[in-house]
Amino acid sequence: MSSEFVLETRNLVKEFKGFTAVDDVNLKVRRGHIHALIGPNGAGKTTFFNLLTKFLIPTRGQILFNEQDITSMKSAAIARMGIIRSFQISAVFPHMTALENVRVALQRFEGGSFHFWKSEKTLNKLNQKAYALLESVGLETFADTVTVELSYGRKRALELATTLAMEPELVLLDEPTQGMGHEDVDRVVELIRKAAEGRTVLMVEHNLSVVSKLCDQITVLTRGAVLTEGDYKAVSENPDVKEAYMGSESAAVERAH
Amino acid sequence: MSDSIKPNYEQLKVTDLHAFYGESHILHGIDLLVRRGELVTLLGRNGAGRSTTLKSIMNMVGSRTGSIMINGRETIDTQAHHIARLGVGYCPEERGIFASLNVEENLLLPPTVRSDGVSLEEIYAMFPNLYERRFSQGTRLSGGEQQMLAMARILRTGANLLLLDEITEGLAPVIVQKLAEVLIKLKEKGLTIILVEQNFRFAAPLADRHYLMEHGQIVEEIHASELNSKQELLNTYLGV
Amino acid sequence: AISDNEVRIGYLADMSGTYRDLAGPNGLTALEMAVEDFGGQVNGAAIKIVSADDRNSPDVASSTVRQWVEADGVDMVAGLVASSVSIAATRILEQSDKLGIVSGSAASSITNEHCTPNHIHYVYDTYPLANGTAQAVVQEGGDSWFILTADYAFGHALEGDVEKVVTDNGGTVMQKVRHPFPTGDFSSFILQAQSSGAKVVALANAGSDTTNAITTAGEFGLTQSGQTLAALLLFLTDVHALGVDAAQGIQLTTGWYWDMDEDARAWSDRFIEKTGVRPTMVHAGIYSSTMHYLNAVKESATDDTQTVRQQMMDTPINDMFAKGGVIREDGRMVHDMYLAQVKTPAESTNEWDLYNIVRTIPAEEAYRPLSESQCKLVNN
Amino acid sequence: MSTRVSESSSRKHYIATKQREERRNLMIYAFLVVLALIAPLIIYPVFLMKILCFALFAVAFNLLLGYVGLLSFGHAAFLATGGYTTGYLLSTYSGFTPELAILIGTIASTLLGLGFGLLAIRRQGIYFAMITLALAQLVFFFYVQSSFTGGEDGLHGVPRGKLLGIIDLQNNFAMYYFVLAVFIFGFALVHRMVHSPYGHVLKAIKENEPRATSLGYNVDQYKLVAFVVSAGLAGLAGSVKTIVFQLASLNDAHWHMSGEVILMTLLGGVGTLLGPVVGATFVISLEHQLSQSALGDWVNVILGVIFILCVLAFRAGIVGELQRFFKKNFK
Amino acid sequence: MSMIFGVPVAVLSGQLLLGLINGAFYALLSLGLAVIFGLLKIINFAHGAFYMLGALCTVVLFDSLGVNYWVALILAPLLVGIFGIFIEYFLLRKIANADHIYSLLLTFGLALVIQGVFTNIYGVSGLRYAIPDVFKGGVNLGFMFLPYYRAWVILAALVICFGTWFMIEKTKLGSYLRAGTENSQLMQAFGINVPLLVSLTYGFGVMLAAFAGVLAAPIYSVTPVMGGNILIIVFAVVVIGGMGSIIGAVITGLAMGIIEGLTKVFYPEASSTVIFLVMVLVLLVRPAGLFGKEA
């Protein structure tokens, strides 16, 4: 369990009909880090996430989780091992209340999720834990609100609470602040920071101020391949990265805070 | 072209606009005035009703009342598919890329409404990603590429009033900068643009005026020149 | 005495599906004509008719008949077309000891392994159909056969009966092909029939399967190439639909034809006035059997099932439908059958002038002899 | 932490509303049961049994459509399998008691459901519908060709027998209360399933399948369980129906039957527990009334018009629309 | 004579040709269904009824007005197509935003109504329609007698199928159609009259069914129930080809005709079931159908 790297990919490749979206990526995510994956649009970040969680099947290469080869495992099995992802478009169960959303995640540990002959009342013992999770993302007052009625930012928060309920070892976040107003962005940054305590986070994000505030390590992808790696400062000063991704904005970000 | 030379030509004038989705009343009396060649933004929190304002102009909401004059023509009773023909281009926030068409078909899809649109070559020069993936299925593009496609698509039609909803969403900073340049060029060409943005830093240097929205109403109008003096206000409304 | 002082007759038939035209709503008209002609009452007891669409479903038939006899006091059920419906209905009738008169079904099993003391099979069945047509054709020299069979109980029964008649008469069956029921396109089967080299192509199917097969045979020039087409079950409505152009020369067996004698013509003139079409043998059978039933009720002064049935068996039938028809102990009404040939366009004077009656098949020759019966009511 | 939960007033209010709702539902069910108990005194029991059998069939079907979001177009195969098995056993072996035959019929269709499910469950939407239809057509073909089903004629004269060797089911009332008991069992099972820990996972899967997967749920297995239970209950309905009518026929296996159960469920209200029951009652009664009325030959036309009107005017189904009405006006 | 599996080669080639001709009907019908489903996401259960109307219209036009085959070939699909547009405008449009399953229910009801009304008018025994004089007779191909009319059927069907495919996959109109069905609101915002497009598309799909009906009138018995049985098979064809795939519908239609034809020789009892067997096998291997795009 105490290996240095939680996740490692070896020569990971994904090809779509003559087009290589992920090209020979060797990535190592250190335990306890918040690791960002950035890169221009179409660099292959989402595809990479999809490979990690088996929503896509890698063409070649290996994926190791805690030094165990998980390349041939199915999505659900990977989730059970402790890798939980969020989606670029928010993923909640819209016609369930916030509490139920979280409870569904908690239920998996109960082992009784196939018990179709039991009353749903048996689920009430999970309520406290679910409630606590909602509280941790500031949604306690919305526990019984049907999720469709929540605003976008709150849906994201709820999604995070659900993700945390799985007690994942590794959290994968795909653009967690996309489409949010500034207030929400700040809140989510705090959330992620909290969530990352004792866990490892791998995230894709275009909002550089978020990246610069949160991340310990950054990998830059371009055209499916790793361009460079390092902390924010090192990466943002790399002229290749500036040209391919940041443009002149890195300076602007620095000024902004 | 002759109208556009006239100064202060009122390209879009919205008065007392109310909009509804089914039974929920979303917009409560919006007043807007946009002149030819202007770039204005709609700012506000999530759910303030900015997207709904754009959709109402396109007649894409459940129902709407009030007045919407485009080029001096009342359009409150006009059917949706006639509005684009008045020279309006709309880029939706959910991008609306068609899965059944490839990238190039997506680009060529909207009928041209005026003659002086951007040509396909220029578009590909602007967004090389799209050129590279032009025969891919539209929805197979990455999130950001789809965003570029959605934007590029309406430039082709020659529309001279652009309604752009969160176009920088999910784009890499380099592309965002490129988009800013594009918008400046379009403005120079005399196009009128309404921009809905979260990314204030992107919008601020481009816009002539900003409308601040909250709860389906316009609460403040800020000129570019007043930005510094009204920083407080922006903070309270947007948390910038 | 008559129960509830009312004689209640239920008419159960396919009113909206594939068998609609051969019995259907016009069958109800025939039944109503009978009741009307009888005077609307028996010995002072009113005659009441209820009717239902069986939708060709034994479930519907069974639940309808059950309700009729158990709750609504129905004494006799008429109509009964699809064989699964007839079997289901007669089972219920047997349980509650009411009477059924099957007029529409073809399956000879209805008075054989499925016979009950509570029903009568009136108009025709597969036995004379096979017997009449096959025998005639073989005797004319058509001694090698290709049989195209609808792949369900009725088709199988017909096929078996035909094969027996053909071989008994010295012919051979060269090939048998079973097609799914229903089949849309018969060209493949017609081609198989053509290449089989058999002299006779027999259709052991019914309804639209038969008419489709005949049309296709015409299109592919089956008869031009010297083969004979024999349709084993063809109703007047089918021939009418095909038209004499397509159907000319086809031989078939029927239990009755509207133009076969004076009585038949007179009745069918009244029928066409009410319905706009000439009656099929089923329509005529419904009228005749209802009359026979009501007469029996009148004679025996009761509507008790077994008494009435006995009375019906004791009285021979002499009317527009049959001359000297007799109901046997297995419930089979045996009467003369007719071998008919479809007229040529030149012979046919109007749209319903369709058959020449070629031969009368005497009752005793037409139906399965009791000696071969497996019916539990027959002591063999 | 527990104090906070009980402190939250909105939470209390929510729980109270939930409980009120539950009490209301309980009252509705109690009322319906009482109604069902006295119904045969007024209405012809065989007709009621027919309704109950189809209602059970529709309830089973709705478990899949309403709670997993899978449209099966092959449920007739299960109805028929239950029916034929039970019918064959009872008419061939005199030693069989009805409950044993029903049990075996149900098991047979459950196993068939497992087979169908394993093949079909990974498909979605129209493809799922079509693969179930195709499988059901193969089953239909098998029943047409087999001799034990009596082919087109069907299996007739199935003895009702004595329940547990004691109660003579030939008596319509005895039969009725037995069918009612079976129906209540089936309904209760589905009710419990929907409101069980498992039901919550099902709902999550229906709402957002990729998310459920990413939470570590093996969604195919959950769907399969629902499919198998649904098939089993449909078989149970078929078995009981065979005993009630004393016959089993190809009609039960025909795709029209699969279509009919869809109509019943949609008319009653998809995804509501009582919807299929109401839908089945409505459709069966309507067909019954129409086929016996003077409009006999217009049955199909009238049914067609009713379907069209329902789709246009009450899309949520009868129960669904009622619920919506009450929500709007009494909340 | 050489044999394959105990069947003479000549007979077999005849059966293949006939299968292809039947396949042409399947192709035409499934094409219409695929157009309607692919573009409008309507599961058109009334397709068989429209097919029947096409055939019935041909017969009735002839019987009452003496309209000849060639005129009927244009007129009947046109009339039925206009009827289809009415249906779309007054009924289907009202449920455009509801789940697809409701379009199934509605068109199912519609099929019941159409079939029921005409059953009450014309009965179920069938109406007759003679093969047009030009097509009377046939040609002996050596291995079989091929009626001219059947040759015409396959020619007409292939031309129509190819034309439709071209229009939808290769023209601008086609791309409007495809896009309009995905997001009609946005297409409206681009200035395209989507409701009109939808009506016309439905009308067109219906026309294809009616056209098949006209082709069928001279060779099959024309009855109000003729569409019911073929419908479910055509659905299977569309699914095997891949829902919404135009080219898939056509090729699968022809292929299924042939497979069915061969089954009629080797195991005739199963000839109406074989398509479902193929469907199960195909969907297990290729979940989206032969030509369908994986989701």
Ligand SMILES: Nc1ncnc2c1ncn2[C@@H]1O[C@H](COP(=O)(O)OP(=O)(O)OP(=O)(O)O)[C@@H](O)[C@H]1O
């Ligand atoms: N299923 C697919 N078939 C073909 N090409 C694909 C597919 N999925 C993605 N691609 C291509 O692979 C490339 C990488 O896409 P991906 O979604 O991983 O980018 P990304 O780095 O997440 O970009 P963004 O920041 O814009 O979301 C893109 O060019 C895209 O067009």
Ligand SMILES: Nc1ncnc2c1ncn2[C@@H]1O[C@H](COP(=O)(O)OP(=O)(O)OP(=O)(O)O)[C@@H](O)[C@H]1O
């Ligand atoms: N189709 C709809 N039906 C009902 N309510 C809607 C619909 N679309 C939006 N709304 C509601 O209308 C309000 C305004 O939404 P709108 O999309 O205009 O907000 P916005 O200012 O664009 O915010 P965002 O940053 O989230 O895009 C919100 O409260 C939203 O919940």
Ligand SMILES: [Mg+2]
């Ligand atoms: Mg991405």
Ligand SMILES: [Mg+2]
């Ligand atoms: Mg918005």
